[in-house]
Amino acid sequence: MNTKTAYRTHTCGELRLSDVGKRVVLVGWARRVRTLGGVVFVDLWDRYGITQVIFNQQWDKDLYEQAKKIDREFVIQVEGEVRERENKNPNIPTGEIEIKASKLTILNISKLPPFTLEEHTDGGEELRAKYRYLDLRRPPMQRNLIFRHKLLQFTRNWLSKEGFLELETPFLIKSTPEGARDFVVPSRLYPGHFFALPQSPQLFKQLFMISGYDKYFQIVRCFRDEDLRADRQPEFTQIDCEMSFVDENDVLNTFERFVTDAFKELLNYDLEPFIRMPYEEAMNKYGSDKPDVRFGMLITDITKDVQGHGFKVFDNSEYVGALPVPGGATLSRKKWDQWEEYIKQMADVPGFFYVTWKEELKAKGPIIKILGEETTRELLIKSKAQQGDAIIIMAGPWEKTVSALGTLRMNIAKELNIIPKDTFKALFVVDFPLFSWNEEENRWEPNHHPFTSPKDTDIHLLDTDPGQVKAKAYDLVINGVEVAGGSIRIHDQKIQQKIFDLLGLSREEAQQKFGFFLEALQYGTPPHGGIAFGFDRLTAIMLGEETIRSVIAFPKNKSGRDPMLDAPAPISPEQLKELHLKIVESDRE
RNA sequence: GGCCCGGUAGUUCAGCAGGUUAGAAUGUCGGCUUGUCAGGCCGAAGGUCGCGGGUUCGAAUCCCGUCCGGGCCGCCA
Numbered sequence: 001m002n003t004k005t006a007y008r009t010h011t012c013g014e015l016r017l018s019d020v021g022k023r024v025v026l027v028g029w030a031r032r033v034r035t036l037g038g039v040v041f042v043d044l045w046d047r048y049g050i051t052q053v054i055f056n057q058q059w060d061k062d063l064y065e066q067a068k069k070i071d072r073e074f075v076i077q078v079e080g081e082v083r084e085r086e087n088k089n090p091n092i093p094t095g096e097i098e099i100k101a102s103k104l105t106i107l108n109i110s111k112l113p114p115f116t117l118e119e120h121t122d123g124g125e126e127l128r129a130k131y132r133y134l135d136l137r138r139p140p141m142q143r144n145l146i147f148r149h150k151l152l153q154f155t156r157n158w159l160s161k162e163g164f165l166e167l168e169t170p171f172l173i174k175s176t177p178e179g180a181r182d183f184v185v186p187s188r189l190y191p192g193h194f195f196a197l198p199q200s201p202q203l204f205k206q207l208f209m210i211s212g213y214d215k216y217f218q219i220v221r222c223f224r225d226e227d228l229r230a231d232r233q234p235e236f237t238q239i240d241c242e243m244s245f246v247d248e249n250d251v252l253n254t255f256e257r258f259v260t261d262a263f264k265e266l267l268n269y270d271l272e273p274f275i276r277m278p279y280e281e282a283m284n285k286y287g288s289d290k291p292d293v294r295f296g297m298l299i300t301d302i303t304k305d306v307q308g309h310g311f312k313v314f315d316n317s318e319y320v321g322a323l324p325v326p327g328g329a330t331l332s333r334k335k336w337d338q339w340e341e342y343i344k345q346m347a348d349v350p351g352f353f354y355v356t357w358k359e360e361l362k363a364k365g366p367i368i369k370i371l372g373e374e375t376t377r378e379l380l381i382k383s384k385a386q387q388g389d390a391i392i393i394m395a396g397p398w399e400k401t402v403s404a405l406g407t408l409r410m411n412i413a414k415e416l417n418i419i420p421k422d423t424f425k426a427l428f429v430v431d432f433p434l435f436s437w438n439e440e441e442n443r444w445e446p447n448h449h450p451f452t453s454p455k456d457t458d459i460h461l462l463d464t465d466p467g468q469v470k471a472k473a474y475d476l477v478i479n480g481v482e483v484a485g486g487s488i489r490i491h492d493q494k495i496q497q498k499i500f501d502l503l504g505l506s507r508e509e510a511q512q513k514f515g516f517f518l519e520a521l522q523y524g525t526p527p528h529g530g531i532a533f534g535f536d537r538l539t540a541i542m543l544g545e546e547t548i549r550s551v552i553a554f555p556k557n558k559s560g561r562d563p564m565l566d567a568p569a570p571i572s573p574e575q576l577k578e579l580h581l582k583i584v585e586s587d588r589e
Numbered sequence: 590g591g592c593c594c595g596g597u598a599g600u601u602c603a604g605c606a607g608g609u610u611a612g613a614a615u616g617u618c619g620g621c622u623u624g625u626c627a628g629g630c631c632g633a634a635g636g637u638c639g640c641g642g643g644u645u646c647g648a649a650u651c652c653c654g655u656c657c658g659g660g661c662c663g664c665c666a
Contacts, residue, residue: 038623052626087624095626112617115600118627122600122615126658179666199666226665227590345592346662449666558659 013049214244242530287406292480328390351395486531
């Protein structure tokens with residue numbers, strides 16, 4: 001790597017003891033200036049490291065006076081000699097040497113930054129977002145973006161070596177009512193018409209398969225106009241992949257290798273082989289379709305054990321489940337109330353009870369009166385609780401209840417510090433139901449998307465029991481985060497039509513929405529399927545970051561705004577006119 | 590759209606069962622200091638307590654509204 005330029009001979013991270021005696025020119029930002037009457041130390045910083053520069057009034061009085069004017073984040077150029085330090089700093093790679101300055105040029109001064117640009121800044125999120133370019137100057141942010149770069153490069157190389165072609169697809173496309181809300185772009189040339197930005201290149205990648213490019217990938221920006229979360233941005237990056245002549249295992253095996261290699265190469269971490277957990281098992285044991293399997297606290301179905309004791313809440317519930325809480329026997333009443341309050345506010349589930357197990361096989365809790373000591377004791381053992389633990393029992397409809405227990409499981413584990421740190425556990429969740437029933441609209445809707453293939457063995461159920469049909473769909477979950485998802489697609493027109501019928505999509509509607517695609521499917525569509533990674537999420541997980549904002553250079557804030565640009569913003573009346581748009585005043589805040 | 594947390598010095602926060610002149614740390618400014626590396630010591634300046642209204646003799650503190658930021662639910666095929 002050549003880092004020498006018109007301004008410098010070396011970077012601030014490369015000089016060592018072996019360079020002592022060399023005359024060098026360095027440029028960078030003055031991160032810290034330490035003035036001790038008679039001597040000035042400057043920590044000169046660039047993205048490669050920090051090198052200490054020393055000015056001494058005994059060597060050069062004028063230069064010393066000049067150096068005293070340097071302030072934080074000034075851009076300076078220093079010429080001098082590399083020499084061994086009198087006092088070495090073992091904390092930095094260049095800590096054994098320093099530059100004895102003989103010439104100083106202040107290339108640019110700097111306003112005082114509104115927060116310190118240190119490893120651990122004193123700045124809050126809001127301020128750092130507004131001055132993002134300064135936050136990005138901090139070492140942790142630089143490490144994150146450099147890691148992101150490496151993961152991008154790794155991904156491109158790995159997939160290319162595997163024969164995947166990086167192909168691009170358009171950003172200005174057509175809006176479809178399915179899925180997330182579209183971001184929309186008004187057309188100047190066609191009054192009243194709009195482009196939409198893609199939520200993902202889903203249909204395009206399938207068209208590539210029809211076109212015969214049998215392994216495709218793209219690292220691509222996707223856009224969804226929905227509310228934000230710590231792990232959700234309105235624009236985000238996917239590693240989008242599609243393969244032809246494959247079934248589920250081909251895709252899963254390929255991308256298990258990809259992820260395993262990425263962790264090894266970039267983190268030197270050896271992932272265990274990915275288990276493949278059916279959706280139903282994930283829900284039953286973990287109360288989630290993205291189970292965090294780094295720790296236990298598995299949910300147990302105790303419906304049969306508690307029914308028939310004359311307690312209506314249990315007898316009338318579709319499902320009763322138990323969640324063990326390690327060390328729960330010594331928790332305060334207040335804690336339990338908090339958790340109960342938390343889950344009741346989030347999920348409308350009728351029953352919440354807990355049983356503590358303090359003394360030798362002796363249970364405590366109001367539920368004992370109902371179930372009796374013997375049954376309660378059996379429940380504790382069946383739920384894999386131990387002495388000193390407690391269990392939470394919830395009752396209600398299966399999916400709601402088990403999800404509520406799953407939510408509690410995660411929250412309690414975080415609160416009680418049960419989740420092991422510095423561990424990665426990856427798995428595929430498979431065998432998702434193809435459809436889910438929409439209560440409000442009284443119809444089936446696709447769990448994944450309408451082109452997802454049913455399991456071969458379940459095709460006959462399409463006519464009789466659609467809710468039981470499993471899909472060739474899969475998610476990759478790492479540490480409880482959905483990192484990737486995909487499916488094998490339907491390549492049989494008859495089945496595709498049947499799915500549309502089931503979804504209540506008339507031929508006309510289907511034609512109008514996906515006409516070009518349905519047409520394309522008729523020209524020799526190969527069996528195909530794929531997967532798409534949330535690249536920001538994958539990066540964040542690997543770095544142990546809590547939010548994907550930490551791995552995106554210029555993210556939107558929680559309200560979907562860019563606080564640095566102050567966007568979105570109004571446009572001029574001229575622009576509006578050109579786009580044939582009128583703002584309805586009553587809608588404007 | 591709903592719930593929760595926060596908004597006080599440049600910055601991060603404390604103060605909030607109403608009561609004298611709103612504090613700390615850090616940063617900033619001035620002085621001293623020749624081996625620092627989160628430099629040290631001495632001194633100083635620095636506030637529309639987010640905004641608006643209300644209760645009260647009196648509000649940073651209580652109430653209502655509103656704006657901003659963060660977390661969650663809904664939403665995200």
